Amino acid sequence: MADLRDTIEETQAFYDEYGTDEWDRLATGIDGALEFSETVDTLASTLPSSGRVLDAGGGAGRYSRWLAARGHDVTLLDLSRGQLSVAVDRFGDADIDGDGDSGVDADTAASVDTVSTVSPVQGSITDLGLPANTFDAVCCLGGPLSHLLDEGDRVQAVRELRRVAKPNAQVVVSVMGLLGAVQLYLLSGHNVAALPNLLKHGDYDSALLKRHGYENEFTATHFFRRDELESLLATAGIQVETVRGLEGLASPFHADHIQQVGGELTDDERQALTDVVARTNDDPIVADLSIHMLAVGRA
Numbered sequence: 118m119a120d121l122r123d124t125i126e127e128t129q130a131f132y133d134e135y136g137t138d139e140w141d142r143l144a145t146g147i148d149g150a151l152e153f154s155e156t157v158d159t160l161a162s163t164l165p166s167s168g169r170v171l172d173a174g175g176g177a178g179r180y181s182r183w184l185a186a187r188g189h190d191v192t193l194l195d196l197s198r199g200q201l202s203v204a205v206d207r208f209g210d211a212d213i214d215g216d217g218d219s220g221v222d223a224d225t226a227a228s229v230d231t232v233s234t235v236s237p238v239q240g241s242i243t244d245l246g247l248p249a250n251t252f253d254a255v256c257c258l259g260g261p262l263s264h265l266l267d268e269g270d271r272v273q274a275v276r277e278l279r280r281v282a283k284p285n286a287q288v289v290v291s292v293m294g295l296l297g298a299v300q301l302y303l304l305s306g307h308n309v310a311a312l313p314n315l316l317k318h319g320d321y322d323s324a325l326l327k328r329h330g331y332e333n334e335f336t337a338t339h340f341f342r343r344d345e346l347e348s349l350l351a352t353a354g355i356q357v358e359t360v361r362g363l364e365g366l367a368s369p370f371h372a373d374h375i376q377q378v379g380g381e382l383t384d385d386e387r388q389a390l391t392d393v394v395a396r397t398n399d400d401p402i403v404a405d406l407s408i409h410m411l412a413v414g415r416a
């Protein structure tokens with residue numbers, strides 16, 4: 118049974134206290150930059166050019182801002198009012214009252230030349246509280262599904278994502294990968310004694326960590342295998358078209374000491390690294406090994 122610290126409420130409290138780290142994450146280091154660029158490249162090639170998009174578990178709103186700049190009307194839903202406040206700070210003034218009526222201009226961001234709206238809404242992906250058949254595309258990016266420890270909650274959440282999507286709309290989901298996490302912990306020397314058990318079920322929770330005498334350095338997280346992500350989406354009737362890695366072969370850069378090596382690369386070397394990652398991310402083995410993997414499906 119889940120420890121109190123492994124509940125949705127705990128995740129909410131964790132992200133409420135997380136400040137701007139979520140916003141910074143996608144612009145920090147080789148891994149953050151790859152996660153962002155590979156995600157938006159996929160969105161650019163799969164999403165319709167206009168229409169309403171749900172950014173579910175959108176946190177501090179990096180993807181919402183990108184979507185708004187592209188001309189979409191964006192609903193940014195997140196569990197954490199703290200993260201929504203960071204998003205609003207980045208976009209300009211808006212009320213976060215949970216009713217979805219408060220649009221904010223995204224044109225305060227330097228790179229935004231298309232004025233569109235982002236409506237912040239506080240809520241959970243397990244019960245979106247939004248009308249069915251509403252969105253031209255639905256995104257759930259960076260791992261919100263990984264914060265649901267209970268498998269039934271994960272099934273409920275993907276059903277919700279499908280329910281609010283218009284028929285045949287794109288549903289784009291990224292989660293945290295189990296093999297990528299295990300490799301990272303091996304490289305960083307963290308939680309190593311817990312890894313054989315983590316591999317069995319993918320649940321990084323307080324029960325696992327306590328058993329091995331470790332502190333929870335993150336918040337409760339379910340790490341996915343690639344097949345498992347595909348099966349979960351299929352459970353909700355979402356037809357999976359592709360699953361790819363995001364950081365892919367460069368996933369080890371998530372470890373601080375390897376990140377330092379990345380800082381020493383020349384611009385040409387950095388470009389070569391990006392090319393290698395982009396060319397290999399479609400490989401099923403690479404997707405499975407990635408810190409984050411992204412699935413594109415249809416409702």
Ligand SMILES: C[S@@+](CC[C@H](N)C(=O)[O-])C[C@H]1O[C@@H](n2cnc3c(N)ncnc32)[C@H](O)[C@@H]1O
Nearest residue numbers: 132174175176195196197241242258259261264
């Ligand atoms: C790793 S962050 C990703 C945020 C954003 N999508 C990004 O990639 O920058 C995970 C986000 O999921 C949110 N989250 C976790 N569980 C959630 C739930 N049950 N419903 C909605 N949001 C949730 C957290 O508050 C946090 O903002």
